Amino acid sequence: MANPADSATNSSGGTPPSDHSPGARASVALAPGRGAEITLPPLQGAALAIGSVAVSLATFMNVLDASIANVAIPTIAGDLGVSPTQGTWVITSFAVSNAISIPLTGWLSQRFGQVRLFLASTLLFVLASFLCGMAQSIEMLIAFRVLQGAVAGPMIPMSQSLLLASFPKAKAGTAMAVWGVTTLVAPVAGPILGGWISDNYSWPWIFYINVPLGLLAAYATWNIYGQRETATQKLPVDTVGLSLLVLWIAALQLMLDKGRELDWFHSGQIITLAAVAVIGFVGFLIWELNEKHPIVxxxxxxxxxxxxxxxxxxxxxxxxxxxxxxxxxxxxxxxxxxxxxxxxxxxxxxxxxxxxxxxxxxxxxxxxxxxxxxxxxxxxxxxxxxxxxxxxxxxxxxxxxxxxxxxxxxxxxxxxxxxxxxxxxxxxxxxxxxxxxxxxxxxxxxxxxxxxxxxxDNRSAMHHSHLMEQANAYNPTFTDGLDNMQQLGLSNEQAHAVFERALSVQASTLGVNDxxxxxxxxxxxxxxxxxxxxxxxxxxxxxxxxxxx
Structure with missing residues (x-):
């Protein structure tokens, strides 16, 4: 992706910043350019602390939302009157649109500037989160999750760029450590918050909590980085590469998310998605390696x-x-x-x-x-x-x-x-x-x-099959266990049901051990x-x- 500072002037006709500024880092590869550069100094003191917290908070909010809905799917599905299987589209829709939008970040940052892009993404993410909480049907929720995933794409790459620009070169490791904490802790915190909110409040609050966090992050980011905007320029858009990218990522993500539900390659739909993903990916590689201004x-x-x-x-x-x-x-x-x-x-x-x-x-x-x-x-x-x-x-x-x-x-x-x-x-x-x-x-x-x-699932099923082989009249452990449960007052059917539950738990545990x-x-x-x-x-x-x- 091109350096947005290269071969460009900013919107006011000034000299573009150097790659020591936030403007030196976009997120998707285009051909690098040339041009005069100036250097913006790193942030110091309170500005550095506030800027780092603000950018990290937005990143945390973004990554958190990719996993926070996971544990709430049964609650969401029940409340909206759909099956848990249909409810999984709440996760799938976000993942697909997010994966597609990330490669657009470079072009968008060059067109509008990195600071403006980061702020716009954050504020639109807040709006999309609010709309998700307000959704009255599964169709509305999925549509707003698509919007949320799409506007979230530029936030993570831009946050890394802004953090790297905030610290002196010799402390780039510290900048990436701050960024890495939010990226790795958020997937763990997501189920914690999602579970707690689902157990104690209503599911819309897993989205509403983004509103104050996002507004606070946007306000602090504008105050710290508002005067550190990057240069903008117009470069040709690799429409063929972008179209192929959207095609194979969407097909691949849908295949991954629906494969388990549709029994993978026993389903014609999964086979079709896999074929589209492979063909699209091969075409994407060939095109990008020969394109003058590749999107990646x-x-x-x-x-x-x-x-x-x-x-x-x-x-x-x-x-x-x-x-x-x-x-x-x-x-x-x-x-x-x-x-x-x-x-x-x-x-x-x-x-x-x-x-x-x-x-x-x-x-x-x-x-x-x-x-x-x-x-x-x-x-x-x-x-x-x-x-x-x-x-x-x-x-x-x-x-x-x-x-x-x-x-x-x-x-x-x-x-x-x-x-x-x-x-x-x-x-x-x-x-x-x-x-x-x-x-x-x-x-x-x-x-x-x-x-x-x-x-x-597969390993649990295998272990379940092996354990069931031991559940027969010739196994004294099995027959004695059933006799003991029946002596405690359980019927034969109830005793077998208890045994089946215990066997399923054991099989699932062996599967997860694997x-x-x-x-x-x-x-x-x-x-x-x-x-x-x-x-x-x-x-x-x-x-x-x-x-x-």
Whole structure:
């Protein structure tokens, strides 16, 4: 994506800012230009603190909304008079429109300016959230969720750009640590808030809470960044590339979200979506690699550090997000936790993540980023292995212990990998890399969620079948158990129903154990992708992301 400051003048005819300003970072790759530049200094003192909080708050609100509705779907579906299956479109509609809108960010930021784009996205997100809460039918809610996902697209890439521009170059690690905390903690906080609101209030409040948060973030952002607007310019829009992008992302996201419901490739609809996604993706690759002004600069993947960093980050985030979805589902549907308690079981994740991330960010330039990222992946492997040992009688303290350790892993996860990706690039490539890596990360988050839930269903069914093989008249444990329940006053049918419930819980627990164990092994293997990159430490750990020295 082009540097919006390049080859351009701002709306008042002034000189464009340099890539030390917020204007130097867009989010989607276009051909870089040339031009005279000036340098805006980094923020300092209270302005830096307020600006960082404001931008992070908007990011947190955005990422939170991608997961907060998950635990409230049964409540929403019941209130609006539809099935839970139809209710899942509340999640699908947001995911599809959000994934499509992210690649438009670069063109929009060049046309309107990064600060104006971020503010407009935030305010429109507030409006869409309010409309979601006011929806009186499932059709209205889905339409407003489409709007919400679409306007949310530019918020995350622009927040990263504004944060990088706020800090001195030598403290780019701190900027990304602040940004990383909001991106990783929000998916965990979403089910917590969603469960608590669903249990104690009405479901519209999962959307209404965005209104004061978004207005506060927009007001603070305008006050801090209003005088740091970026240059604008008009470049040709890659309409063919954009159309192909919309086509294959929409088909792929719909396939992932509806595959479980429609039994995957046993459904003609899923096969059609898969074919459209593959054909659209191949056409997109061919077109973008030969287009003069591509909507996405795929040549970034020729850089070794970017390719290795994106691979580790995206696959790691997919595994992380898949487990974030599966764990609370298992706790609620099989172990009997309420939505609130299931959310609280995950709450400790944020403790160490919030405390340690800024510390790691401030000291990242002193250590090889590969060592820190490796430590994070090894910690994730340990956490997931601990969860693979859970049984149907697990208590709350046992569930919470890995969550504390996961906070440490999260603090070591995002910032070092971001440094690995960006440090190997030229300054004018940073905007493209930021947008492209976010785009891929969002896609793999969707992959992780769909694959984890589908694999859980399949593994649970397999374990259920194996356990049922032991439930026969020749197994004394089974027959004695039924006799004992009947002696307690249960009928034969009631005894079999109790047994079936216990067997289903055990099968689901073994299934989720398999998911945790596979994810643990996956993090171990991904360490290879980290060490395929070149060393990043000392002066090489700086990202030319903003401000000055």
């Amino acid at each position: 600069d795929l040549t970034l993947f020729r850089n070794r550090n970017f390719l290795g960093g994106v691979t580790a980050l995206s696959l790691g985030y997919g595994a992380f997000f898949g487990n974030v979805v599966v764990l609370p589902l298992w706790l609620q549907t099989q172990i009997g936790y309420t939505a609130t308690v299931a959310g609280l079981a995950m709450a400790p994740v944020g403790v160490f993540a919030i405390v340690l991330s800024p510390v790691i960010g401030r000291n990242l330039h002193r250590v090889d980023a590969r060592l820190l990222a490796t430590a994070g992946f090894l910690m994730f492997a340990v956490v997931l292995y601990m969860r693979s040992l859970f049984n149907a009688g697990v208590d709350l303290s046992t569930v919470m212990l890995p969550a504390y350790l996961q906070g440490i892993a999260m603090a070591l996860f995002f910032t070092p990998l971001s440094m690995l990706m960006l440090s190997g690039l030229k300054p004018e490539q940073i905007p493209a890399a930021s947008g492209l890596s976010n785009f891929v990360r969002v896609l793999f988050g969707g992959f992780g969620s769909s694959i984890a839930t589908t694999a859980w 998911i945790f164990l596979f994810s643990s092994l996956m993090f171990l293997v991904l360490v290879l992708a980290i060490w395929w990159t070149r060393p990043v430490h000392g002066k090489h750990a700086h990202v030319d992301g903003g401000g000055g020295h």
